[in-house]
Amino acid sequence: xxxxxxxxxxxxxxxxxxxxxxxxxxxxxxxxxxxxxxxxxxxxxxxxxxxxxxxxxxxxxxxxxxxxxxxxxxxxxxxxxxxxxxxxxxxxxxxxxxxxxxxxxxxxxxxxxxxxxxxxxxxxxxxxxxxxxxxxxxxxxxxxxxxxxxxxxxxxxxxxxxxxxxxxxxxxxxxxxxxxxxxxxxxxxxxxxxxxxxxxxxxxxxxxxxxxxxxxxxxxxxxxxxxxxxxxxxxxxxxxxxxxxxxxxxxxxxxxxxxxxxxxxxxxxxxxxxxxxxxxxxxxxxxxxxxxxxxxxxxxxxxxxxxxxxxxxxxxxxxxxxxxxxxxxxxxxxxxxxxxxxxxxxxxxxx
Amino acid sequence: xxxxxxxxxxxxxxxxxxxxxxxxxxxxxxxxxxxxxxxxxxxxxxxxxxxxxxxxxxxxxxxxxxxxxxxxxxxxxxxxxxxxxxxxxxxxxxxxxxxxxxxxxxxxxxxxxxxxxxxxxxxxxxxxxxxxxxxxxxxxxxxxxxxxxxxxxxxxxxxxxxxxxxxxxxxxxxxxxxxxxxxxxxxxxxxxxxxxxxxxxxxxxxxxxxxxxxxxxxxxxxxxxxxxxxxxxxxxxxxxxxxxxxxxxxxxxxxxxxxxxxxxxxxxxxxxxxxxxxxxxxxxxxxxxxxxxxxxxxxxxxxxxxxxxxxxxxxxxxxxxxxxxxxxxxxxxxxxxxxxxxxxxxxxxxx
Numbered sequence: 001x002x003x004x005x006x007x008x009x010x011x012x013x014x015x016x017x018x019x020x021x022x023x024x025x026x027x028x029x030x031x032x033x034x035x036x037x038x039x040x041x042x043x044x045x046x047x048x049x050x051x052x053x054x055x056x057x058x059x060x061x062x063x064x065x066x067x068x069x070x071x072x073x074x075x076x077x078x079x080x081x082x083x084x085x086x087x088x089x090x091x092x093x094x095x096x097x098x099x100x101x102x103x104x105x106x107x108x109x110x111x112x113x114x115x116x117x118x119x120x121x122x123x124x125x126x127x128x129x130x131x132x133x134x135x136x137x138x139x140x141x142x143x144x145x146x147x148x149x150x151x152x153x154x155x156x157x158x159x160x161x162x163x164x165x166x167x168x169x170x171x172x173x174x175x176x177x178x179x180x181x182x183x184x185x186x187x188x189x190x191x192x193x194x195x196x197x198x199x200x201x202x203x204x205x206x207x208x209x210x211x212x213x214x215x216x217x218x219x220x221x222x223x224x225x226x227x228x229x230x231x232x233x234x235x236x237x238x239x240x241x242x243x244x245x246x247x248x249x250x251x252x253x254x255x256x257x258x259x260x261x262x263x264x265x266x267x268x269x270x271x272x273x274x275x276x277x278x279x280x281x282x283x284x285x286x287x288x289x290x291x292x293x294x295x296x297x298x299x300x301x302x303x304x305x306x307x308x309x310x311x312x313x314x315x316x317x318x319x320x321x322x323x324x325x326x327x328x329x330x331x332x333x334x335x336x337x338x339x340x341x342x343x344x345x346x347x348x349x350x351x
Numbered sequence: 352x353x354x355x356x357x358x359x360x361x362x363x364x365x366x367x368x369x370x371x372x373x374x375x376x377x378x379x380x381x382x383x384x385x386x387x388x389x390x391x392x393x394x395x396x397x398x399x400x401x402x403x404x405x406x407x408x409x410x411x412x413x414x415x416x417x418x419x420x421x422x423x424x425x426x427x428x429x430x431x432x433x434x435x436x437x438x439x440x441x442x443x444x445x446x447x448x449x450x451x452x453x454x455x456x457x458x459x460x461x462x463x464x465x466x467x468x469x470x471x472x473x474x475x476x477x478x479x480x481x482x483x484x485x486x487x488x489x490x491x492x493x494x495x496x497x498x499x500x501x502x503x504x505x506x507x508x509x510x511x512x513x514x515x516x517x518x519x520x521x522x523x524x525x526x527x528x529x530x531x532x533x534x535x536x537x538x539x540x541x542x543x544x545x546x547x548x549x550x551x552x553x554x555x556x557x558x559x560x561x562x563x564x565x566x567x568x569x570x571x572x573x574x575x576x577x578x579x580x581x582x583x584x585x586x587x588x589x590x591x592x593x594x595x596x597x598x599x600x601x602x603x604x605x606x607x608x609x610x611x612x613x614x615x616x617x618x619x620x621x622x623x624x625x626x627x628x629x630x631x632x633x634x635x636x637x638x639x640x641x642x643x644x645x646x647x648x649x650x651x652x653x654x655x656x657x658x659x660x661x662x663x664x665x666x667x668x669x670x671x672x673x674x675x676x677x678x679x680x681x682x683x684x685x686x687x688x689x690x691x692x693x694x695x696x697x698x699x700x701x702x
Contacts, residue, residue: 053449067491
């Protein structure tokens, strides 16, 4: 017996001609139209999407847009704290927000394995709907392909998105300067460890949960304090270590972080120790790294802490002119440890 | 022994640490960076992409944008007349162009099966590079995911794109009016029949070829004659029959087409007859249907014929106030036949 999912009680899966996905649902004919009318439009309807053209028409002010894309192949589809649906929305919303842009519009492309239950698809759609509402972003255009059973793993989702960059904001991995401070918006490794322990069937006493969340509102609030943020990135695949290495190399500066300042939840830390994994390399899905001048640091940190997704924000390090291109961690024992780029991820299909 | 591919002589696959795709190529670490540096950037480099941020920064004028997305799961990856690479570029370029917009920017999301040869990926990238150059569109942001062997079929590509809609252009499937004329830019069913005969291993004496092509320049030329085009669409999945049915239903008008006016190449017609397939329902990848007032018809048709991808353009029917929501074909024998929406596609994974 499967667990009762509260939202499926209040919003049951619409009755469709078939209760699993058929090849014809991706063929552009009558079954494709049924899928659009019964499953997609009730979740995402807005004027641009409901026009049902092959493209959305959007009106934008002149200026700078941020444009980003991400495909989601996470396994399993549903995991503690989230699922492929909210991950697909939040992932692209965050990539847009990391330029300082206000995320506005998303496209969604589904690749579905023949035979997937309509109920599973509907559950992911409900989750996308909620995440899009929270992030105040509109899904304006989409596409659905179906492949034969065994030719993809259940469901892959691509989202691409557009945001509008406010005037005066210049955020880039090339803008780090010696003396800049490095903030982290919350605890490390929650998403990756939630997936990893779920996939490996490990039952820890505590319940690890993904941190998937939209960072759009947090970034907007931070830019309300100062537009002078130098760099901003969400440390997803490859974790904090990868983001900091990319920053150090792109700006040709050194980065020092303090081991005792890195926030890791005790249950996440325990799971990392059991599995022999360094939380620095584990994916996060609702966190960001902020690099900014020292004189703005305190005000921005206070603003972050007042925000639900930034309440555990803290100072984790600083930019230096020593060891350009490298990330050094000051360990709790007082030693210096080089934090290198990982070769790959410890676990595939984390997002 | 495989055939010699001319472009692989002039542009061999770069030497990489591995000659097949590894899980780590999708993990955001050092192997991901190698893939980006050695395979992607040499093909697509432009300032927005080469900044290697998680999003592209684009400057646009104020006004209307067209935004579209499409995932490509075509099987086989390479087929007579094209491959997944040019299809993925042309497909989204065309969806954007069908709003009257000038296609400007593309995102690309790869989902790659572990073990795919680097050579195969490189061949698809070369094809994407050529198609993007022809369409004068820039690939400005991207994403790569790798899934375990057996969890996807070789290579799936999502492209999403942005175009700028000129002032005064109002193209919509809701704008058809009785008396409007219907033009088709060339022969029907070339793409679908090329895939179908390749997949089924049928060897016809003639060589059927996909019509995959960018329609951006053709649309620009047509709009140079008149901005008063009512509707425009590329009849891909579901073929011409689906596009016309969508037009008739969205505008609540009748559509009449003339069987003897429908252009089908003799070899395509032969293949359709052998396989018992109606070319009206077969996918096209480089054709468009144009609906416009009668007084503009001749000038636009002449302009289309002067263009390489419109040289076989012809008048195929008209919009009426009879039988709203329906498409009727006047057959060569003088009878009226209802052209209905298909339930699905005759062949899956056509694009």
